[in-house]
Amino acid sequence: MKSIKLKVSLIANAIAICCLLILGIVTFIFVKQSLFNEVVNSEKNRLIFTSNLVEDFRQNxxxxxxxxxxxxxxxxxxxxxxxxxxxxxxxxxxxxxxxxxxxxxxxxxxxxxxxxxxxxxxxxxxxxxxxxxxxxxxxxxxxxxxxxxxxxxxxxxxxxxxxxxxxxxxxxxxxxxxxxxxxxxxxxxxxxVKDLIENLKKMPGDSFVYDKNHFAFASTNENYNSNHPNITIVANAFAKSNNGEPFFYTSKEGNERLGLCNTTNDYTVCNIAYVDTINHSSEKIAHVQAIIVIFTSILSIALLYFIISYY
The missing domain is CATH 3.30.450.20 (PAS domain)
Known part of the structure; x- marks a missing residue:
């Protein structure tokens, strides 16, 4: 009788574990999307400030x-x-x-x-x-x-x-x-443009400004400066998007990046974010969820075995 109860309990527990795993996967997907949206909104706000710095430099x-x-x-x-x-x-x-x-x-x-x-x-x-x-x-x-x-x-x-x-x-x-x-x-x-560059460096993250010749005359990152190939890569990716809209590209260094750009007065202002940062944060949450599911499953099985064995 105990054996039947144990089997039924184990099956029920296995179903519960599967449900937890499915819930964890769904939660991971939503959390990753939520983090991405949060980063995009942050970058959009930063792009506004960066664009204002460039326009203020020009107007002043x-x-x-x-x-x-x-x-x-x-x-x-x-x-x-x-x-x-x-x-x-x-x-x-x-x-x-x-x-x-x-x-x-x-x-x-x-x-x-x-x-x-x-x-x-x-x-x-x-x-x-x-x-x-x-x-x-x-x-x-x-x-x-x-x-x-x-x-x-x-x-x-x-x-x-x-x-x-x-x-x-x-x-x-x-x-x-x-x-x-x-x-x-x-x-x-x-x-x-050294004063403009110094003001850009006071902003969080990486930013750069390039002209119609894809020459970055102001940048906070040496991999996005002057005639670096990354400038053309970003410009080509941005050409398929619109002002202020996020787009993905792969840098010359082989890293996936998130970019947002805005063109005004023959200049294009861009902010870049690191996709691996978003992935790392979501993966960290997934690891915590996995540990909780495993710990809960082991504890549940042990508790069921104890209850059925003694009662």
Whole structure:
């Protein structure tokens, strides 16, 4: 009789164990999906903040250049219509503006191709400003920033490029100067992105910003910097998605990653998350559940055996 009871109890217990296992598997699936959704929502919020940092950098630099142009154009035309006049009346302003904004260079490109400029070279000579032009093999009128700003008659921002002096990514912001309807030249600033990078590093996780040439000019991860192959991999994966939508890709290092990107003003801002982190968290929960099921099953069988044996 006890043998029959034991068998029935074991069968019932086995059914209960199977139900627990099924429940554990279903719970694991839901927990993994819940963790994924939580990570995606977190990354979406982070992408908003990251995009705002990049846009603020662009807007603040543009605003500063416009304000400088307004200050310069308060001078009468006679104070601006020659290189000597510009140097005498505006040269010190260029230096002060550059120091205040921590810019790489601030200059006015004249119609003759010559620059009145405050830069590291003028600093090395202990001067507020200097001159640079054809004698140095440089003609401003042939440069993209000059041509485009004059042609469009509005603010022009170049693509990112590597500065020859510092070896760091930078941009040139250029704006035409007109006084009494007469063209003075192009006011321009060269600005490094190191401050933007430092602000990105203050955010949790990895972020980077790339341009239309798939060049990452700001990044918090060396595997997503400059012309690294991962940039093109992410760009191609993002091309199949939409702004702010999650997508998966496999990095050049062979790791599966989760990405979210947003394109604005010819720049694409991306955040990346590590899929193995999500998997590790869900697997840890699954291991705990498995241990509980095993422990509960052993305890249940032992308890049933004790009860049937003695009663």
């Amino acid at each position: 630099t543009s605003k500063s250049l416009i304000e400088l142009s307004e200050t310069i154009l308060r001078h009468p035309y006679s104070n601006l219509n020659s290189q000597d006049a510009l140097a005498k009346n505006v040269g010190v302003q260029l230096k002060a503006f550059r120091d205040a904004g921590n810019y790489l260079a601030v200059y006015i490109a004249q119609p003759n191709g010559e620059l009145v400029v405050s830069d590291t070279d003028s600093d090395s000579k202990n001067l507020d400003y200097g001159f640079y032009g054809k004698a140095d093999g440089y003609d401003a009128t042939t440069r993209e920033y000059y041509i485009e700003a004059k042609k469009k008659n509005t603010l022009f921002i170049t693509d990112s490029y590597i500065d020859a002096t510092t070896g760091l990514p930078c941009f040139t912001y250029a704006l035409p100067l007109l006084k009494d309807g007469k063209f003075i030249g192009i006011l321009a600033i060269d600005v490094l």
